[in-house]
Structure formats: structure tokens, C-alpha cells
Amino acid sequence: MNIDYIVPNDWSIIEDGFNKEDVTSSESLFSIGNGAMGQRANFEEKYSGETFQGSYIGGIYYPDKTRVGWWKNGYPEYFAKVLNAPNWIGIGVKVNGEELDLNACKVSDFRRELNMKEGWLSRTFKATMSDREEIQVTSIRFLSLDINEVGAIKYSVKALNFDGEVEFTPYLDGGIVNEDSNYDEFFWKIKDIQEGDNDAVILSETLKTEFGVATGMKVDFQLNDDEVSFDKTILKEDKSISYQYKTRVNKGDTISMIKFGGYCQSMNHPKEKLIECSQKTLQKAFDLGFDTLLEMQKKSWAKVWETADIIIEGDVKAQQAIRFNIFQLNQTYSGENSRLNIGPKGFTGEKYGGSTYWDTEAYCIPFYMSTKDKDVARNLLKYRHNQLGKAIENAEKLGFKNGAALYPMVTMNGEECHNEWEITFEEIHRNGAMIYAIYNYVNYTDDYSYIPEYGMEVMIAVARFWHQRATWSEDKNKYVILGVTGPNEYENNINNNFYTNYLAKWCIEYAVENLSKLKDEYADDFARIMSLTKLSDSEMESWMKVADNMYFPYSEKHEVYLQQDGFLDKEIIPVSQLPKSERPINQKWSWDRILRSCYIKQADVLQGFYMFEDRFDKKTIEKHFDFYEPITVHESSLSPCIHSILAVSIDRMPKAYEQYLRTSRLDLDDYNHEVHEGLHITSMAGTWMSIVQGFGGMRNFDGKLSFNPQIPAEWTSYSFKINFRGSTLKVYKSQTECKFINESDKDVEIYLGDEKIIVSSNKLVQV
């Protein structure tokens, strides 16, 4: 835990008091987003202290050139960067000619609140200017869920001890830069700046990718809650436009500016209509008015929480944390657009450049599937189907043939844009996660239609990849998969990673199983797909030869599958024996030392046991947990959740709770000293999983929904809801009780161990 200034609260993230050194951390923690865009909690007014300015638009990126491994054949030429977009929130504020700057003036009664229940960010403070004018400032800001190209700010200044002049200078600024740029290049070209009455638009375009973006603003004023208007002075520069409004105020007056702003972009509109689109959208928001738009916002968030909320009683920090995780996931991806996805930092920072990792399939799908309509998860699956062509091209670049596909490690548009060979070329297990997500989706939603419509093509291309990627070992008399990196990225270029080999075998078997089902039950689709993919029975037979003869490294002595060949050559020393001063090893040890050590970054063999838990008995899982967990350093935010879930399933509640704590307040308490760079969005889904699948014990193997609710000793109770095949099931667990409440009109069949229970529509079952 590296920060502890966030005030515990059930529904809000709160900062009381102003500390300059917390500004960049708070900018991350108080980030707001609406799925289409998002921004760090930068101040509207000038701030001359340390700050990390960021406003991001879903799907807009820049291919920054790379200098890594460029001589290695097949290397991507660029590393896609999440792009900092033009600033529309800016409002210069002057009091009697002096600029308001929290880094320069005296600040008191500072309070920042991110209200997660209602989806808005506010800031209140008193500031004393150098000539002793005191003002009270209140700002409220939100990005509308209802009109997702619009955000709104109400910025109020009250003159506490003076009569004088207040000046507002709202502006748009296209001259922004990226923190994370390899060559300090400018990524945007300004095409047009249009001024209007109280509105303006900057039309800009990204270099190379040529995304068009119209950034707009429209402003309005209130004096003590009455509409007023003022004359303005226009300041137009190369890359920015500002309007200067001055007014006299008397002591006690409150002057408020309402500023609507946001982006219209070329993924959603024709380029030549972007300016018009921006103007119309802002007019629409303006006509509704700030208060109405805010009311709509509250209702929309209430609807999100209706299914997504998790209630924890008896531990306010745990309550705050889980809601924070759920809130941020919803701010990042709303599920309506199958061209968007979930970046590891969402709209809260620039690190990790690209937008989509296997995190989506392995960690985020379960969350969205259970808390939203099934179309949201379906859109995430379709995102990969849309990019199948690029995945085939990507595999071709690496020498694969015949329509084999390798999905990229990191991508914006389907092309690989990560640039370390040991990841890009070798961390191929990601290809299996694509198929597992389909399996998971069909199992959970019972919407088999996805497979004949889209999924089968992806499965065939991935099966072809595994078939070609495996090679025959004379020595082992088995198929082997050489030169991979598993989920544990603290090993590179290893042979026969258990997880990868297992997933490869499973992908082939699952593809063949579904082809057989399609042949019997979806003859037309089957014929179409066979013809499209030119798949033959003999090709399938050769796939199965690989699957049937796949090699898995195993130790008879330890009775465990080995993470990879030769794993037992390592010195096995539990993490508990590592001096604290040497951790985290990724900051203290050289890379080669990490590689040859036994230490595991995140679940690897255990990731496989988590995903295919139904295929192993409890004793086997226990044996593997006891072998691997003690040498796991959990230096990926994706690690603790999997271990927490498995720990519950083998009755290790203290271990499970310890791991849960590491994941749930990772950002709020800044465990890794890096929250200023942005939030760990994708791993937040893991926190949700830790409660629902971990403590709640929810599983849905073989289409059955099962539970095994446990509760940490530290909590009074918890409850969560899931959306399951059209019904809403609430699960409540306290230290003494366990209840299942069906809040829908459809019966739900659940299992507790082997016991089948019907939870009838709108009924409660106590167990």
C-alpha cells in the first residue's frame, strides 16, 4: 500500500484536502469515461504543478515507429499508441486579472468526489488569490452515457470577500502531446478551426492513421442561477481557440459557466460531416440543459448498477473497492460497439500502447457476460471475428499457411503492434483464449448460434495454427510445441509449456467437436464454412493426430505437470524466503536472473487448472496449487484473482482473502507505485471474478450453473447479481445465511455440489 488518502465511502471515491504530490495519482483514480471516450481527472483551470494530461477517444490510435528488434524478420513496424486527444475541458479562470492556479494560490477546503452511483466527478475548494480575493469554486463534470459524444461541466465561482471582475476563458486545444511517444513526435494535424456564437470546433486528423476528430465546445452562463450572457473576445491560434468572457461580480455572487464539449469522430461519421455533427450534438445537449443531462446520467448509471452491483457489508473499504472496479469497467467499455475493446489502462493513461490484449477474452468476458446483456459479450467476440483476416495475415508473416490464424498480442485494428519477439512471436497461448471465450460464452448464454454464424471460422483458423505450430519429436514420440512464452512472462522461449500445449490440444478437439455438431445440426452453415475454409476430413484427421499425441511435461516425483520442459533444473526456493529488499523482482533483478529463476509472474499451469477445473479432481488441483503458488510472485495484476478463486475451491479461505486484497484495492491503495500512470482496467474484471467465482463459487461448466458460496471471516455479508440466460439471480451470503433470489420471471436451475436446486421466478431459496 503506497497511498492511503482516499476516504473510505460506500459509493464515492473521495479526496479531502489538497496535496500537490497526489495530483497525478488522483488524475488517474478520479478518471471518468462513457465507453466511447474518457479522460483523466485533470483540472479545468490552469495548473502549473506536475500533471499528466489525458483525454482519449475509443478506437483512435497512432502507429508510433519502433526501433526494437527491427532486424528480426516478421517484426511489426510500429507500436500502436493510445492517443491523447484535443483538450475540450479547459477553462481559464481569472479573478481581478489574476489567473487561478492551485499550484500558486492558497487552497483550503479542497474536496474531490467521484460519485460512482451517479457517474459524475466534482471538485470544491476555496482559493485565496495573492491580492486576498477569496473565491469558492465548485465544478461538476460528467461524460454522458446517453449522448456518448458529449461531456458537460458546470464550473462555478463565488466571490466570497470582494466586488470585482471574474474572467472565464473556455478553450479547445489541439496542440496536445503524448507522454508515451518514442520519438517525441506530434501525432495530430489541425485541419480547421471554426468559431460560432458561444461555440467552436477544431477539426483535426491523426497523422498516418488519418482518423478525423471534431472537438467541440458550447458554453452558457448563470449568475446566481439565472441565465446571463456576456460579450466575448476570440483568441484563435494555430492549434487552439479560446473565448474570453469578463464580468463584474459583487461579493456573494456566484457566476457559473456551463461548458458542453466532446468529440465526433470518423469511425462513426463521414469525415466531411464531422464539424456539423459536433455542432448538432452540442446543440442537442445544450437544448436539454446541464441539469436534465445530469438527471439522465444518474438514471443510466442506476440501470448499470441494477445488475452489476456487489454489496459487501461490514467492510467499507472492500465495498468501495469492488464498486470502483465495476464502475471503471463500465466507464471503459459499454458493449455497444464491436469495433471497440478494453485497453489495459482504459481511458486513464497511455501505457501498454495498444488497446486489446488477451485480457479481454480471459478476464473481461465473464464480467460483461454476467452483468450485461449477452450482446455485449457477443460484440467482444465479434471484434475478433472481424479481425480474422488480419490474424491470418499475421500468421502468414510468420510462415504459417492454409488459413491458419495467429491473433495479435496487442492490437488496435487486428494487426500486431507489440514489439518484443518473446511476446509477439512466442506468447501464442493468446490464440487459445480466443476460442476459450467462445466456449465460455456458449456455455454461459446457451447462445449456440454464435458458433455457426461466426465462431466456427475462428476455431478452424486457430486449430490450423496449432496443428502447424506443433512439431513431431522423434525423441519423445509425441507432438511438442517449441519456443513459446506462457502466461508467466518470466520465462521466454521455452519448450512444451503445459498451459499452451493443453490449450492447443483442447482448441483442436473443440473445433472438431463443433464441426461434427454443425454437420449434424446446422447443415447449411456447415456446408458454407467447409467450402469457405476449404476444410477436408483428412485435414481434420491430421489435426487430431496432433491433439491425440500432444506431449505434456510431467514429474512423477512431484506428481505435477511441469510448467515447461526442464523446469525441475531450477533451484526451487519459495517466495517467502526471498528478502523483501529483492522484491518486486522485476524492479530488483536483471532480466536473465528472473528468467532462470523459478519465480512465476502470474498463473500459468494454474491458469489452465482454473480454465479447465472440471477436468481435474480437487486433490490434483491442490497438489499443483501447493507446488506453484509458493513460487509465484504475482507481479502481474492478473495473477491474484486466479489464485484467489482456486484457493476458495480447495478450501483455503485465508489464502483466498489474502490474494483478494491484492487485487481489489490495487489502484486505490497504489500497491505497485504506478497509479499515476493510469488504472489497471482489465484486471478489475479479475476482482469481480474473485468475488463471484471465488467466494461465490460460481461455475458454468457443461452448461450447468453451480455455486459454492463462502465468506471471508472479515465480512458481515456480501451479495451479487448475475444475468443468466435472461433471468436475474441474486446471491446473498452472510456468516450465517446463504440465499438465492430470483428477481426475474424465469426459473433458474442451479447446482450446489451435486445437488440440483430450482430457484423459481421471483422466489427466494435459502440453503
Next chain:
Amino acid sequence: MNIDYIVPNDWSIIEDGFNKEDVTSSESLFSIGNGAMGQRANFEEKYSGETFQGSYIGGIYYPDKTRVGWWKNGYPEYFAKVLNAPNWIGIGVKVNGEELDLNACKVSDFRRELNMKEGWLSRTFKATMSDREEIQVTSIRFLSLDINEVGAIKYSVKALNFDGEVEFTPYLDGGIVNEDSNYDEFFWKIKDIQEGDNDAVILSETLKTEFGVATGMKVDFQLNDDEVSFDKTILKEDKSISYQYKTRVNKGDTISMIKFGGYCQSMNHPKEKLIECSQKTLQKAFDLGFDTLLEMQKKSWAKVWETADIIIEGDVKAQQAIRFNIFQLNQTYSGENSRLNIGPKGFTGEKYGGSTYWDTEAYCIPFYMSTKDKDVARNLLKYRHNQLGKAIENAEKLGFKNGAALYPMVTMNGEECHNEWEITFEEIHRNGAMIYAIYNYVNYTDDYSYIPEYGMEVMIAVARFWHQRATWSEDKNKYVILGVTGPNEYENNINNNFYTNYLAKWCIEYAVENLSKLKDEYADDFARIMSLTKLSDSEMESWMKVADNMYFPYSEKHEVYLQQDGFLDKEIIPVSQLPKSERPINQKWSWDRILRSCYIKQADVLQGFYMFEDRFDKKTIEKHFDFYEPITVHESSLSPCIHSILAVSIDRMPKAYEQYLRTSRLDLDDYNHEVHEGLHITSMAGTWMSIVQGFGGMRNFDGKLSFNPQIPAEWTSYSFKINFRGSTLKVYKSQTECKFINESDKDVEIYLGDEKIIVSSNKLVQV
């Protein structure tokens, strides 16, 4: 073979006729150097076509920032770049106001010659200007071996068909750039520009490294071989200075400019004296005059050839090639300065950035040892002793303790400056090459004094490294070395590379053996070293535990040591079955595919058999050769020589000759499509080895000098000389004869197989 325009000639490299597309290749091939500086064969006059300008000063580099793997702990912060230095050769030439530019005017009778016997470069051609003036141009250029801070040019223009004006504008230009720069930065700062009578100096300093360099010129004129002088106009700019000289010529007149130039640098002189030093040095050259300096040059090169020459009869291309290799090695390193070393591209290009690789120890030492005074090899060894402190620091950065040293993969000043983890952190076998070079030196020269004086300290630090780097494998009940890259860089992060493990064991044993010898025979040195290094008997015992229990991967089935653990999991398909279209695999295959293939870039297990040939019987070497050579792609210039040498020793002359051809004309025929980037200097030593150790069968294990001369069917005869412990032995082999000629006053004892032969002083022995 990609070019074939070089005219075969015993002693010269010749280009007849002007082809624009060959300019950059010829700039590499005709490079000149004198050990202290060197330059590509750029034209003196303007050339507007494609050209790669390069002039380099030994030891002057720039730490270019790197963006590779920067998040991995222990990474070097920079990649040292060989620096293109200010241009002093430039001479603008105008005829009746029109600039001479071979890219623009008509050129005929173009001939370029690099005379290797005498050490000069010449160019002659006729040019027709657009207004029909015809001129005959002759330029001769050399970098003096005698005054190694000076070069000289005689540039003559004869008016063939006109009376008119000729203008010479000799200049110095400090505004040069590097081709190989990561961020297109300028690497030099101009500190001062001083003009003189007919001389000028630019004082500049490298950014960051702050090397000071005074680049000077001094000019003189001749009209039809008589001294003349002219008035000049001075053109001084920010980073350059030129003098413009105009004169009238009559038809038939030859006007010549003599330009002396060169560098004085701060590694050799105090910074504040550099300008003065440059002026004095140029004055000295000027006083000697061009012709005298050239005569001295011819004598100095004759002296080099006296021992270094290899004569091949019956194959002019082979003769030309071996002399080219010997010439370039001598141009690159003259052996006087233990702060300098041998860069893989010498002074002929910028690629591979840093200056010193393990190539020096593994490939270059034998050449310099046999063809020069032993002090030259001693200086190369001392270079590493000088850098021992940095090697210890380097190991500390990677977590090693107690004075363990890891020599860098690439360096300028002892610090690591390569930047790929799989090389920098893992290609640690280089550490063994440092010790092998000492062993080789002592064996050959019998100069044991190097060990007590310098070598022992290096051996102790390296033994400490191996002791710590090896870890105990419970599973194998042996010490293992995990996570390495062997000489075959087409494998990364492998376990138990045979070559590395073998070398590690040997390094420890050799250190202990020498410590014991020192204890008995050099008690004072022993005491000093033990105290300096705080070495104890118990520490040595723990080293020996590792050496005695080192693991070597071995296949009972194939009866060969395996390149690494798991090697037999690969699909073993001989290179001969690879389609031509897929080679070279480093240009045709993606990196991961190369890694998981069986293909070997350069000798790896066989490098070990080459170095420790005395420890294995012929049958064993044969078995390993037959297992590994067929899957070796020889995509490193360092590969064919080792295979050629081993092939001779197992009586495979056709194979040996095939491999010899790949190495000897690698650059002259541009086998790898890259000669325009510079020459492969270090591998040229391998070509020399292929004749002396390969066909000549020279060995010197256990202090014995032995031979086994064989001759390729394609040659009439060959002969070479070696400098062996103060005597000069010439070896002559023809299809029918074999002679050993002792050209010194000291008897030499040699072995032919088990037969001992004394070659008495100044006597010939025919065998």
C-alpha cells in the same frame, strides 16, 4: 556471389569502368586505414549520387540512447556508436565554373586501385563537362602508417582540350551525420574553427562522451610538377571551412593539389593542445612532402607483408582474396595501443555500433600473434585487463557478487553497450573466450609472465562468475547453466549449452591450475593476487565442486554432445533439403521459426571441438561434425572458417575448400548482399586461420607447434610465414612438396603428427 566487377589481381583491388550502382560497394571495398583512423573510399570531389560517407577515428564513439528493453532491469542505457568524424578529404573541383560531379558529367577510362602491397588508393578517369571541357583526373590517397594522425592526397587535373579556369576548394566539414543513428541526432559540437595560411583546423567535441578532435588540412600546389601558389578566398561557415583557389590553365597543363589532413584526438593529447598538435603534425608531413611520405608508406607496408603475406599460386582470385583479408586486418589494428581494439566493421562502416566483440579473442588473436610481434597480442589481452573493473561492475548490475566479472558483449570502454537481452545478458560464453585467449597466447608465445602480471586477476574474476552462474539441479544431480545464448545466436534462452558449460568448467580448472603454478613458482605475485582478490582455498574448492560436477547434455543414441537440453525435440532436416528460396533463413523466416528450427547460425558445439581439439579423438570430432555441419546455415561470417579447419582435420578436403571459398571472398564477391554497409573485418582473421590452421594444419596445444599441411586440388601451391617465439618459419606446400624454411637465427621444433622435427636456423626441411 552478388558482385563480380573486382578485377582479379595478385596485389591490388581494381575497379575498371564507372558504374553508379557500385559506388557504395566500392566505397567499402577500397577503404583505407592505418590502425588509428580509417575511411571509406569516398570521392574527394562532390558526388551527388548515392554514397555512404564515412571517416572514423579509433576509440571515438557516441552513446546513442536506446529504446530497446528499457523496462528490463540491468539494461544498458545506450548503444555505443562508431562515429562518423569530420570530413578532411573533401576537395571541390570546378572547371570553367562548372562543378565536377561524376554523377552529372560524362566519365570514361575510370579506374580505381587499392594497392595493398604499398598501401595506397588511386583513382584515374576522364571527365567531360557539359560545355565540352575534357579533363584527366588522377588522385592518390593514403593514410600514413608512419605518422598515424596524417593522411595525404595528391589530386591532379589535366586540361585535355581547353584553355580555361580550374578551381580547387579544399575544405574541412564538421557537419557530418551518422547513417546508423537511432534518433537522427547530431553527435558533434563545433568548438572552434581556425584558419591559417594554406591550412585550417576545426576543433570539435563529441556530445556526451566529450572526445576532443582537431581535424586539420594543409594544402600545396604544383603546376606541371613545379611548385606554385595562388591567392585564396576563405569561406567559413558554422561547421565547415573552405579555401577557394582559382587558376588559369592552358591546354595540356596539369594542375595538382596536395592536401594533407587528419585528426589529433584527446585520447592521445591534452584537449587544449589539439589545435596546436594538428598544426604541428601537418607541418611535419608538409615538410617531408607527399612523395617522401608515400615512399615511407611503401616501406612500412613492405615490412608488414614480410611476415604476414600468404602466397597462393595457381589461383589469382584466391591470392587476391587472402591478401585483401590480411591487408584490411592490418589497416584496422596495428597493435600499438592497448586502448584500441578491432571492430567487426573496422573503419569501413557503422553497423554493429560498438567496437569490441568476442571476435577479437576467438578469431583475431591467432592472426596478430602469428604475423606480428607478441606485444600486439599482449596489448589486445591487456585491453581486457584494463577493463576488468567495468566487467566486475557489469556483473554486479546483473546481481553477481564478490568480484565476479562478466565482460560485455559489445563495448567501447568496458561498459556493456549492446541492447538485446538474449545477447547482452545471456550470450555469456564470451567470458570464456577472454580466458581462452590468455591460454592461447601463453601456449603460443611461451610468455607466461602475462599470467602473474595481468591474466590471473582476469581468470579469478571469470571463474567467480561461472561459479555463481551455475546452479545445482536436484533433478540432474549436477550443476547446470540455465538461460544462455550460445555462439549459435539462432537459439536464445536455452539451458545447458554444451559449449558454454564446457568453457565454464575449463575456465575454473585453468584458473585453479594457474593459481597452483603461481603459488609454487611466483610466490610474490601469488601473495599479491590472493590479497588483492581476497581469494581463499575454500572458495577455490567451491569453484571446483562446480567444475567437477558440471552437466553436459549427451545423446547416447547419436553419441554426440547436444547443443543444449531438448535439442532432439527438434525436427532435424538437413540444410540441403531446404529450398533455396527460403535462404538465408534470417531474411526469409520469422524469428520464432528460426528459434525453434534445428538450424545453426555458426559453429557452436563445433566451436568447442575446434578450441579443445586436443581433448577429443578424431572419430568423436567426425561424429559431431557429421551431426551438426549438415544443419548449419553459416549465416555468420565467423562460421565457415571453423568448419573449414575442422574439415581438414578429419580429411574432408572438398568440404574444407567449399567452406574456405565462403569466407575468403565474402566481401569481394559480396556473398551476403551487404558489402555497401562495410567490410567484415573480424571474420577476415578467420580466413587467415582457414589457411594456416586449416590447410596448414598448424596447432599449438601444450606448447608444441605442429603442422599437417594439405592443399586444395584447385591450387598449385601456397606458403605462409609465422612469427613463433622470435623465429620466422615459412611453410610451403605444393601438390608435390612440403617444405619448412626457418628464416631466423633460432632453431624451431615442430611436430608432424607424432614426429618431432627440428628446423634449424636459416635452414630448409623438406618433408
